[in-house]
Amino acid sequence: xxxAILDEIVNDPKFIRDLEGPKAMIQVTETSLIIGGILAxxxxxVSSRSAKYxxxxxxxxxxxxxxxxxxxxxxxxxxCVSKSYxxxxxxxxxxxxxxxxxxxxxxxxxGGK
Numbered sequence: 001x002x003x004a005i006l007d008e009i010v011n012d013p014k015f016i017r018d019l020e021g022p023k024a025m026i027q028v029t030e031t032s033l034i035i036g037g038i039l040a041x042x043x044x045x046v047s048s049r050s051a052k053y054x055x056x057x058x059x060x061x062x063x064x065x066x067x068x069x070x071x072x073x074x075x076x077x078x079x080c081v082s083k084s085y086x087x088x089x090x091x092x093x094x095x096x097x098x099x100x101x102x103x104x105x106x107x108x109x110x111g112g113k
Contacts, residue, residue: 028103030073030096037095038067040102050081 036058039045046066048055053068053076061067061077068076068084075092078084 002072006074010093026094031071033087033096033099034069034075034092036099037097038069040098041095043067053081 033052035056038058041058041060043056043058046055046057050068053070053074056067056069057063065077065079066084068074068078068081069086070076075087075095076084077087091097
């Protein structure tokens with residue numbers, strides 16, 4: 001019974017429009033901006049054994065090195081997490097800037113449709 005009611009609410013066009021409308025809340029975190037910036041500048045996510053960090057390769061760095069993005073926007077660089085270094089502020093802010101541009105491009109594409 002409850003499942004049927006929830007399905008009816010979720011499939012209601014007004015409910016979907018409210019989620020996608022101009023008043024929809026979009027939570028953009030610094031971590032998501034860094035990840036978006038890495039992906040927007042040519043990086044790609046690779047599999048990792050770490051549960052705390054997401055791992056990325058990038059054309060700007062050596063093929064054997066990785067970027068590690070943790071919770072609370074921790075950005076590190078190295079061959080493995082345990083021997084990695086904190087990324088300097090200027091490189092980190094460049095990824096945030098690129099992530100912001102990518103985020104605005106996605107939002108303007110959605111708005112134009």
